[in-house]
Amino acid sequence: MKLPVYMDSHSTTPVDPRALEAMLPYFAEKFGNAASRNHSFGWEAEQAVESARAQIARLIHADPKEIVFTSGATESDNLALKGVVEMYREKGDHLITAVTEHRAVLDTARRLEKQGIQVTYLPVGEDGRVDPDAVREAITERTILISIMLANNEIGTINPAAEIGRIAKERGVLFHCDATQGVGKIPVDVEAMGIDLMSFTSHKMYGPKGVGALYVRKKNPRVRLAPLFDGGGHERGMRSGTLPVPLIVGFGKACEIAGAVMTEESARLARFRDKMLHTIMETLGEVYLNGHPTERLPHNLNLSFAYVEGESLLMGMKEIALSSGSACTSASLEPSYVLKAMGRGADLAHSSIRFGLGRFNTEEEVDYVIGRVIETVRRLREMSPLYEMAREGIDLKTVNWKVD
Template sequence: MDRSIYLDNHASTKLDPRVLDAMIPYFTENFGNASSRNHAYGWKAEEAVDQARGDVAALIGADPKEIVFTSGMTESDNLAIKGVAEMYREKGNHLIALETDIRSILDPLHALERHGFTLTILPVDNKGRVDPEKLREAIRPETILVSMMMVNHEIGTIQSMEEIGKVTREKGVLLHVNASYSAGAVPIDVNRMNIDLLSMNAHLIYGPKGVGALYVRRKNPRVRITPQIEGGGHERGVRSGTLNTPGIVGMGVACRLLRENWNSEVAFLSNLRNKLENGILEELDYVSINGDVDHRSPAVSNLSFAFVEGEALLMGLKEIALSSGSACTSSTLEPSYVLRALGVGTDLAHSSIRFTVGRFNTEEEISYTVRRVKEAVSRLRDMSPLYEMAKEGIDLKSVQWNTH
């Protein structure tokens, strides 16, 4: 392999060349401001934005009027959570999310907590799913919003969306989901799933960075949110700021390609992921799967390689782009909170690697990766005192470690 292999498609994806082709004219000749009503430059941009709005809406079964363009997933999550909290404050001050949710959900919630809101962060089972009945029990009269990842970014676990939507609808509580990592995992229908707000972004579906969308339900019920960025009143006053036309065009095409090729995309991703995971499990012992194999995105395989530290493993696989749940790859020295929430031991959380396949990976890359993972893990296990102890039959849990 003369260039590196990219298996970190939950960090970002490669821009699809078809997306780039569609975007270019909106940087060059069609550079107008979509809000300019008095000339053809503006009309052209507006037309392109309308087209994209339709494509984004179609992917999730929404009406184009329900789509608000933003700068990406983090802004969409912030807008949904803070926008609902401010708008419905008189109705209640209680918000619910999951322990495994992404920081762009948890951090705005904690910010609101400092301003008088109360939170319930629900635990998940050891595969990462929340029990809809536990959610029902957590909802109080003053609950206004439930927010969660539809598909978890680290482990790919898919929540039982329809059952959750039934509970929130029945209880009269708004449901916000982050569907940024759902590509190829779940066909989304906001009406069937009773979703009220939904965050998306483009760069995880082979679109450009810096653009995303928030779906905001217009009827049954009509959801209102307080804008978090004010100015020229763009996006029906919900999100001011000149529209990022090339980015929006790119997001529209990315959504259209995903919708038109959904089944083949799912089959392609599943095939690669399964080859990778089965290959590794056949070659190595003491490997465990993190997540829910029955309800999992076909793009994700999160594995713990016992007795080997994740960052050291990444170092041995430097020609393959991957992520680790190990503390050492972050600045906090704490291993992945998502894995900890599943009850994965800290030792195995330190030993985890997230493989995420994408549209541009090949079977050859997968075979190469399996071979290299085997080599690197075996080499580090030869170097690992823990592996040696385990082979001697010592129960590592019974050892008195001198911790720092």
């Protein structure tokens, strides 16, 4: 087994060698601009783009004409929210989203609020799920868009997207779904789920970084979007800019592979995940699962280890790439807003670790990680005065920490 071990697949994934191979000719040999209509270099590039578009559309049960290429899911989220608001402003000025969305949605919603848009941020249950009834109740005459993610990037909880889609249809409101973590991992069908706009990205599913897509429904209803950029009018006017042909080819191939291997891969990674969950929980006490016990991504495991700081745990296992629930995205080491929204106290939020299994993880690596987690948590707990006190039967909640 080779070190370091990569187990952070929600952050990014390596390019599948088959996708890389498909991309390579499009860097130098077949370098045409897909928008060059007058010569064979352009036709070749255009054909490659259209064949990738079809591969991508097939994976999500869409029509290829409904795929708009972007630079990634951040741009897709921005285009969906800002594009709908600008286009449908006459119709209404209210959006519905949830507190556990990715920053690409939340920060976009905040910016729109500054421009006078009303935004409802729905809470989630302690399993991290959005309640479809809460979505229904939040809809008003002025609502133009519901934006709820398919699966959460930290805790892996899968939202009831099809139910939300049904409610949106009943009320004539558009439904945008950030499916970045779900596409290629679990079955996604934009028709069956009633999705009108959907963001996803190549680098979370073994394709290259720097390319993503926004699914934009073409009929029942036909969704119209104002573009983010002005320019050459590519992508049916919704996203101007020369298409990155090699990246698109890699993205297409990654989608084709995902469709072919998904059933087997999900079952294998879920088995690894359950092995990690059960072995770690049974060996160490006071380990808590974050997120829904069953409605979760097959490759996601998020655990809180009482009396242990997530960051210290990561520092104690530097040869394993994982993510903590209080990643240093801010100077203050704020605990994860997702865990807080689920009602996890600051202590358990600070002690959380996200394991993101991927296509290339082996059982040997899984066993190695299990062993190292158990060993490191034990060592850190041995050094923790709080753990010592708890073991002596002291209820930490009753302790007066002040020194007079």
